[in-house]
Amino acid sequence: MSLLSVENLRVAFPSDHGPVEVVKGLSFDLGRERLGIVGESGSGKSMTGRAVMGLIGKPARVTADRLEFEGQDLRALSERQFRRLRGARMSMVLQDPKFSLNPVIRIGEQIAEALEFHTGLTARQRRVKVLEALEAVRIDDPERVARLFPHEVSGGMGQRVMIAMMVVMEPALMIADEPTSALDVSVRGQVLDIMDDLVRRRGMGLMLISHDLNMVARWCDRILVMYQGRIVEELGAGQLGAAQHPYTRGLLASVPRIDEDRDRLPVLDRAALGACQ
Ligand SMILES: Nc1ncnc2c1ncn2[C@@H]1O[C@H](COP(=O)(O)OP(=O)(O)OP(=O)(O)O)[C@@H](O)[C@H]1O
Numbered sequence: 001m002s003l004l005s006v007e008n009l010r011v012a013f014p015s016d017h018g019p020v021e022v023v024k025g026l027s028f029d030l031g032r033e034r035l036g037i038v039g040e041s042g043s044g045k046s047m048t049g050r051a052v053m054g055l056i057g058k059p060a061r062v063t064a065d066r067l068e069f070e071g072q073d074l075r076a077l078s079e080r081q082f083r084r085l086r087g088a089r090m091s092m093v094l095q096d097p098k099f100s101l102n103p104v105i106r107i108g109e110q111i112a113e114a115l116e117f118h119t120g121l122t123a124r125q126r127r128v129k130v131l132e133a134l135e136a137v138r139i140d141d142p143e144r145v146a147r148l149f150p151h152e153v154s155g156g157m158g159q160r161v162m163i164a165m166m167v168v169m170e171p172a173l174m175i176a177d178e179p180t181s182a183l184d185v186s187v188r189g190q191v192l193d194i195m196d197d198l199v200r201r202r203g204m205g206l207m208l209i210s211h212d213l214n215m216v217a218r219w220c221d222r223i224l225v226m227y228q229g230r231i232v233e234e235l236g237a238g239q240l241g242a243a244q245h246p247y248t249r250g251l252l253a254s255v256p257r258i259d260e261d262r263d264r265l266p267v268l269d270r271a272a273l274g275a276c277q
Pocket residue numbers: 013022039040041042043044045046047048211
């Protein structure tokens with residue numbers, strides 16, 4: 001059974017000229033695997049992730065023929081039921097920990113808060129879990145880091161704290177929206193590695209949202225390529241070379257290579273793209 005099953009997902013915003021769809025009938029399944037969602041800015045990646053998490057409010061409208069998570073119909077959930085599910089069974093990691101961590105609460109306490117909200121653990125049990133979660137994201141000195149405030153840690157460590165915050169609940173599904181875009185390349189590898197480990201060892205499903213096709217292709221089991229609110233291509237790991245859609249091929253061609261001497265990068269041919277929609 002798949003973890004998440006999405007059929008004909010649509011997200012629309014009202015406008016003066018009637019509703020404008022930004023997600024246009026997406027269908028996909030996610031198992032205990034790493035699924036990458038790539039596409040240019042504005043293609044609807046974040047809206048898709050947020051719709052699954054029940055995080056799109058008015059005036060936007062979300063509809064689907066099916067939106068099922070662990071056999072539960074998400075469309076039927078009240079806001080209160082969704083809140084129980086979020087953070088416990090499904091979690092989201094965002095681009096910049098600065099906006100997601102509370103600056104005035106110590107890191108350890110922030111991680112413990114989720115446990116307090118969702119479980120009946122005692123303070124002592126929560127503390128053990130917090131340290132374990134920090135260890136799971138490879139923080140060497142969890143006791144010390146738990147006592148720090150968010151501004152006292154680096155961006156990379158902040159991102160690992162964010163992941164620890166989710167991991168502590170042992171969610172079945174993690175949606176990571178550009179989790180590494182704000183990090184430098186070496187830290188990026190570490191963070192991806194940690195998430196990878198969690199998928200393998202804990203059997204979690206991961207949806208990795210990014211505009212970086214090559215990064216996603218290296219890390220994911222499967223890739224969905226989005227363009228203007230639709231999935232235009234689905235690729236297995238290592239199948240980038242077999243990409244058919246002009247948009248995907250355009251993306252690949254526009255990646256600069258270090259061993260190449262080119263004056264100009266190729267530009268996506270939007271006229272050709274329009275013709276094949
Ligand atoms: N409040 C809003 N009202 C109207 N349109 C919106 C609103 N919020 C987002 N959109 C539109 O929805 C579309 C999809 O946005 P989304 O954030 O999902 O893109 P994305 O693929 O995540 O892009 P990025 O790579 O820049 O994060 C965009 O065209 C955006 O302009």
